[in-house]
Amino acid sequence: MHVLSVGLNHSTAPLAVRERAAVGAEHLEDALADIARREHIAEATLLSTCNRTELYCRVDQRGISAATNWLCDFHQLQRNEVEPYLYAFPDQQAVRHAFRVAAGLDSMILGEPQILGQMKSAFAKAHRGGHTGKVLNRLFQTTFSVAKEVRSTTTIGAQSVSVAATAVTLARQIFSDLSKQTVLLVGAGETIELVCRHLYAQGVRNLIVANRSAARAENLIAEFGAQAISLDELSTRLPDADIVISSTASTLPILGKGAFETALKSRRKRAMLVVDLAIPRDVEEQVGDLKNVYLYTVDDLQQVVSENLQARQAAALDAEKIVDSQTHQFMQWFENLQAVPTLTELRDHTSELTESELAQARRRLRAGEDAEVVLQHFAHALSRKFMHNPTESLRQNQDQDFLAATRELFGLPPIDKN
Template sequence: MSLLAIGINHNTASVEVREKVSFTPETMSEALKAVLDLPGIHESVILSTCNRSEIYCYTDDQLKASEQVVHWLSELHHLDPKELRESIYVHADEQAVSHISQVASGLDSMVLGEPQILGQLKSAYAVAQEHHAVGSMLNYMFQHSFKVAKKVRTETAIGENAVSVAFAAVSLATRIFSDLADCRALLVGAGETIDLVARHLREKGLTQLTVANRTLARAETLAKEFNARACLLSDIPAELPNADIVISSTASQLPLIGKGMVERALKRRKHKPVFMVDIAVPRDIESEVADLQDVFLYTVDDLRSVIEDNRRTREKAAVAAQSIIAEQTENFIHNIQARTASDAIKVIRNRANAIKDAELEKATRALAAGQNPEDVAKQLAHNITNKLMHGPTVALRNAHQQGEEDASEWALRLFDIDT
């Protein structure tokens, strides 16, 4: 049995590839079922964010399972398997446990130490639980990762001066505009990332905010919190001419803002520059918009330079965090091995007790029939010894015939015999 972590992230794949391999909340139930239907896979959790798509599994055969998952992903998302394999990473057992702990702690994020990924990991786990895709092994691994993340944040400075992709986007805006207080911002979406963007913009002095969302009620809820205006996605064409800053992060599978829409907005703005950041994967803003003069368009991949500045301040904390993860991963593996040994011990003891009970019943009947007690006792001891030793003896002979030269050494250690 093996634990597997299979996926792509911002380090191994471009945004063009990541957006093709992403999963929406609406398709998660079907995706989890499809993974569990693959031969030999017993448990699964799927994590899908703008920077990564990962499938965690508990399987009989790690090599076969990883090949099946990659093939399934390529078919599901209509990708060339060879192209996908160039971006895929596969971690098994101890490496899988270490990887998920790094993900949960924010050490594998584009923004080192960012806290949102832990919430996203917990949500992915909860969804898998809801669809009965999680058993004891993945439950144990995910709970372990949550505890490790808490330990890392408590005992290191990895979470100090918290930054995020949202913070990086706003930091980049301050490089384009000297004073955000004079700017107007259009925020597309109403999720956690846009919430963070709005907070950071407020902190930088921007007061003229408009929130556009698929549902007006959600947009109004977020807008009320920041004393902003709310509108529907369909109102974006009318709002764009007034926006100096456009930051978008939705779960839409198709672009919401096209080149033609932006061209019309620029004409009404008399070509006054617009700063646009597309945080979404798949992208909300057509890539061709970047070709327009007077538009500064950035994707999540373009935020790397801003993020790198923040990363340097956390590198020392990351070293300490890695030490914690290594220690906790070792403890996890030892606990798994101990639990496996306990299960084996339980089976062995149950078998020994079954032999004992069966032979004791025979002896009791022999005594009731008037047989000599001494003879009955000798026969009882003889039968129990023979039956207990028959299986191990046959197994030891077979092991040596198959070339397992250290089998005798293990057998002597198992029976605590010092030669």
């Protein structure tokens, strides 16, 4: 039995590869059900965000190959297309990786808190679907506890450098006074809500939210006074926008080069900042070729975050110590868990031997034999049976490590080599 984490992220794979490996929320249940049908994978949780797609699972010896094959098969990818970008962390490495991800230590933006909520959501969906068990339940409960400890005892989250905050920082660098700009937000999910919050804090009041679900956009209208429009109205309102920030779950681009060309004509060439936070991308790559359009993707944002990272780097050292300590504790539990079947069988075997000798001793006592003689025979016979298998194993295996392990198992002092 092993714990395994297989996946790719912003550090190992370019945006084009991450797009192809992403699993949208609408496909998550199907993906988990497909994983459950695979041999060698017993428990599974799937985390897919704009920066990573990772499968956490409990597997047998052939689990790494099974998990990697699933990732390729589900997305209809050739293994050689994905394998150069994949990592596979077994056991202690997998546990440590999960803790680091939840704490924001493995994020594009060090210490960003959004990943913890995404991990909680991923685990909740897997748990509700019956895809987790004793090992992953314990792993993720501990993961969330570690993230909480890191947040509460270090300063890693003291300065906001989340993707949403970084997008707003970028806008502030291009437009010195954001309060005078009109911002068009495409989508109404958690990322856009965070962007809204940061923009509002910077004095932005001209907010337009385009989304498929009017109900979801209503929340942003109520809290931030935004105007809500449908996605069908995007092209007509695009010329009004100085800043466009998009983050939807669409599998295809929803903003093309032609729409921006038309918008620029209406704007008389006034510059537009476009920040595409979606995976797969919401904005066609060719939009970046247009004069007076400044297009940034999630990969580009890494260049903007250096201002607040130095303080977080120092805090990350403290966070890593917490992660290492908790990883050690979890692995102790996991290794003990793996010993349970052996311990159970050993106890059953010992009980069976004891009951057999006790039954014989009772018969002899009922027959009137001397109790002292019966007890001595019982003790000798039981000792002989207990020691038979260990004695035979020691006779057949003279390896020094095996001998040392046996002495430790039976509480004997180490051999004095002097």
